[in-house]
Amino acid sequence: MDLTELAARWGIEPSYLDIQGRRREADEGTIRRIVEALSARGSQPAAMRQHVKEPELAYQGDGRKYWVLAVQLYGVRSRRNWGHGDFSDLADLLEVIAGLGGAGIGLNPLHAHFYDRASWSGSPYSPNSRLFLNPLYIDIEAVEEFDRGHAVNIAQDIARLRDAELVDYSAVAALKIAALRAAYRSFAANGSRERRQDFAAYRQERGRELENFAAFETLRALYSGAWPEWPDEWRAPTHDALRKIQENHPEDIRFHEFLQWNAERQLERCRDVARRHGLAIGLYLDTAIGVDAGGADAWMAQGVVLGGLSVGAPPDQFNPAGQDWGLTAYNPHGLVASRFEPFRQMLRSAMRYAGAVRIDHVLGLMRLFVIPHGLPANQGAYLRLPFAEMLAVVAEESRRWNCITVGEDLGTVPENFRATLSAWGVWSYLVVLFERNWDGSFRRPEEYPERAIATLNTHDLPTFAGWMSGHDLKTKRAIGVDPGETDDERHHSRVTFCAALAAATGRQQIGFEEVAAFLAATPTRLVSIAVEDVLALDDQVNVPGTVGEHPNWRRRWPVSLEELASDQRLTRIAAIFSRAGRGSTPAS
Numbered sequence: 001m002d003l004t005e006l007a008a009r010w011g012i013e014p015s016y017l018d019i020q021g022r023r024r025e026a027d028e029g030t031i032r033r034i035v036e037a038l039s040a041r042g043s044q045p046a047a048m049r050q051h052v053k054e055p056e057l058a059y060q061g062d063g064r065k066y067w068v069l070a071v072q073l074y075g076v077r078s079r080r081n082w083g084h085g086d087f088s089d090l091a092d093l094l095e096v097i098a099g100l101g102g103a104g105i106g107l108n109p110l111h112a113h114f115y116d117r118a119s120w121s122g123s124p125y126s127p128n129s130r131l132f133l134n135p136l137y138i139d140i141e142a143v144e145e146f147d148r149g150h151a152v153n154i155a156q157d158i159a160r161l162r163d164a165e166l167v168d169y170s171a172v173a174a175l176k177i178a179a180l181r182a183a184y185r186s187f188a189a190n191g192s193r194e195r196r197q198d199f200a201a202y203r204q205e206r207g208r209e210l211e212n213f214a215a216f217e218t219l220r221a222l223y224s225g226a227w228p229e230w231p232d233e234w235r236a237p238t239h240d241a242l243r244k245i246q247e248n249h250p251e252d253i254r255f256h257e258f259l260q261w262n263a264e265r266q267l268e269r270c271r272d273v274a275r276r277h278g279l280a281i282g283l284y285l286d287t288a289i290g291v292d293a294g295g296a297d298a299w300m301a302q303g304v305v306l307g308g309l310s311v312g313a314p315p316d317q318f319n320p321a322g323q324d325w326g327l328t329a330y331n332p333h334g335l336v337a338s339r340f341e342p343f344r345q346m347l348r349s350a351m352r353y354a355g356a357v358r359i360d361h362v363l364g365l366m367r368l369f370v371i372p373h374g375l376p377a378n379q380g381a382y383l384r385l386p387f388a389e390m391l392a393v394v395a396e397e398s399r400r401w402n403c404i405t406v407g408e409d410l411g412t413v414p415e416n417f418r419a420t421l422s423a424w425g426v427w428s429y430l431v432v433l434f435e436r437n438w439d440g441s442f443r444r445p446e447e448y449p450e451r452a453i454a455t456l457n458t459h460d461l462p463t464f465a466g467w468m469s470g471h472d473l474k475t476k477r478a479i480g481v482d483p484g485e486t487d488d489e490r491h492h493s494r495v496t497f498c499a500a501l502a503a504a505t506g507r508q509q510i511g512f513e514e515v516a517a518f519l520a521a522t523p524t525r526l527v528s529i530a531v532e533d534v535l536a537l538d539d540q541v542n543v544p545g546t547v548g549e550h551p552n553w554r555r556r557w558p559v560s561l562e563e564l565a566s567d568q569r570l571t572r573i574a575a576i577f578s579r580a581g582r583g584s585t586p587a588s
Helices: 003-010 027-041 087-099 150-154 157-164 168-190 192-223 239-248 250-276 296-300 332-337 341-351 387-400 417-423 463-470 471-478 487-505 511-520 566-578
Strands: 015-017 023-025 067-070 106-107 129-135 281-289 311-312 325-326 356-359 367-372 381-384 402-407 427-430 450-455 527-529
Touching: 003 027, 003 067, 027 311, 027 367, 087 106, 087 250, 087 450, 129 192, 129 250, 129 296, 150 157, 150 168, 157 168, 168 250, 192 239, 192 250, 192 296, 192 471, 239 250, 239 387, 281 341, 311 341, 341 356, 387 402, 387 417, 402 427, 417 427, 427 566, 463 471, 463 487, 463 511, 487 511, 511 527
Parallel strands: 067 106, 067 527, 106 281, 281 356, 356 402, 427 450, 450 527
Antiparallel strands: 015 023, 311 325, 311 367, 367 381
16 A cells, blocks of 8 residues: 555654644654554554534633632642642642632642552653542541551651652652551451442442453552563453452452542542532643553553554754653544543543543644654654544533533644634633743733633743742753753843733732732633742742653642641732632732
8 A cells, every 4th residue: 555545544644844844754664663553453544534513612611710729739748648748638728729719729630650669750641540540649547447556656657758858659658558458458347338338339330440440450569560561361451351360369459449449539528628618610630641551541441542652742942852751642543443432531530520621732632743662752753633523522521520621732733723622612721931922022911812721830841930030940951951041041031021020910029929910810711820839939840851860740848738728928819819800809
C-alpha cells in the first residue's frame, strides 16, 4: 500500500507545522513503525468520522462568576496529618474557603500512583490509573478500624514526617500502608455490619474495574518490572487469570479494594462538605493526559491504549530535541471500537466528585504527538483522534454530573481549535503570563473571554514572587536548565506587566493583591489563585525537564492549614473578589 494512503488510513499526519511555522515531514520509517504499533493488538483502522450531530453544550454552571484556591494536596501541612496532605485536610480547606466566599478548591490530579516505589518522582501527571485514587490521601485516623494505639507506637516517625520541609513519599507510604493493612485485618475480623454492607455495595458499584485494579496491584507486588515483563499467564486480565489470582491471594485483593473504598468514601465526604456549604464548584479536579505504559490502566485496556508508542511533543525553541513524556494514551482505533467506554470511565472517575474538571493537554482529544519506542523524540509524528466524538462524550458526561469542563489549551494549537472547544461548551484555560499581544503587552482584563478560567500561572511556571524577583531564572541556571529567557527580557516583561496591573487596578504599588484584582476584573466565569502565591513563596511546584535536580512535587506549605484559616493575606484577597462580585463574603 502507498505510504500516503497507509498514513491516511490510520490517521497519521505525514507532516506538521512546527512552532516557527516551518513544515516538518514525518520519516517514512516512523510512519511504518506507528502503523505496526497501532495494529499490533488487533486494532483495525476506524474512520475518524467527525460528523456528530449537534448535542447540547457541556454543563455551564449557573452563570455567575467565582474564584477558587488552587493547592497541591500532598503539600498541605496540618497539625494532624502524617507528612502528606489528606482528604480530611481537603474537607477542612473547603470549610475555610466557604467562610471566605470562595467557590471551591482546585487540586492536582488525585490518580492512583506507584506510591510504594522508591524511584517514584511524585509527579501526579504520570499515573498508574486514572480510574482510581492514590491511597496516600487517605486520612488513616479517620478509618473506623484504625487502632489508635498504633499511632502512639510510631509517634516519633509521624512527628518527623509532619515537621519535614519536603514530602518523603517512601517513608509516608511505608507508615500509611502498614497502618492500613492493620486496619484491614481488623475490618476483616471484626468490621461492623454497616461497614461490611457499605464495602459490599462499593465493590458491586465499581464491579469489574475494581476487580481488575486490585488484581493488578496484587500482581505488581509479586513481580518486579512492568507488566509486559511478567509471566505469560498474568500479562492480560483474562477470566482465568482473574479467577486464579482471586483464589491464590484473596486477602491481598480485598486489601486493595479496601484502600479504594476508604479513599473514595473520604473524597465523597469532601464533596458532601462542599454541597452542605452551597459551594458552586466544590472540587475542581485535574486529569492527566495519559498513563504510565506499565500501569494498571494500560494492563486493563490493552486494546484501547497505544502499545509501543510514547506521547510527547515535537521540537520547539525551548526543547529542540522534542519531548518524550514516557506516557501512553488512547489508541483512537481501539477507542472507537470500544464505543469510547474507557474514556467515559476516566471522565466519570473525576466528574462524580467535582463541580469542575480540567482536561490536561486537551489538544490530545484532537491529535497526539507519538514516538515509537527506541526512537528520539524528534522523530515522532501526529496521530489524529476522533475529535468531535470525544467532545460529544465530554459534553454528555459533563451534563450528567453537572460538572464544568475546562480544556488546558496552552501553547500552539491548530486554527479554530479553541473555537471548536467553545462550541461544545468546553472552557478555555487562560494563564495571564501568556496572555499577551503581538507587541508583548499584556491583554487588558476586559479582553478576556467569559467561557474560561483565568489564573496567573500553573504548577510548571514561576510563582508571582519568584517571577518578580527572577528567582526562577537563577534556580534553572543553577541546575543546568535553560530558562528560555534572559534577565533583560524578564525585566522588560516585568515592567510591562506592572504597567498592565497599574492600569487595570489604579494602584502603583504592585503585589499579588493587585494580581487578584486584575483577575477579579476579567469577565471570565472562574478565576484561580495558587496558595503558593498567597503565601508569597519563591519556588515553583515543578521545573519541567527535571527529575532529581529539583524537589518537584514535594514542597510542603511553610504554614499549617490551621494558620492559613486566619491568614490575613488570604482574607484580603477574598475581600477583593467579594468586592468584584465573585464571592459571598461582605466587602471590607
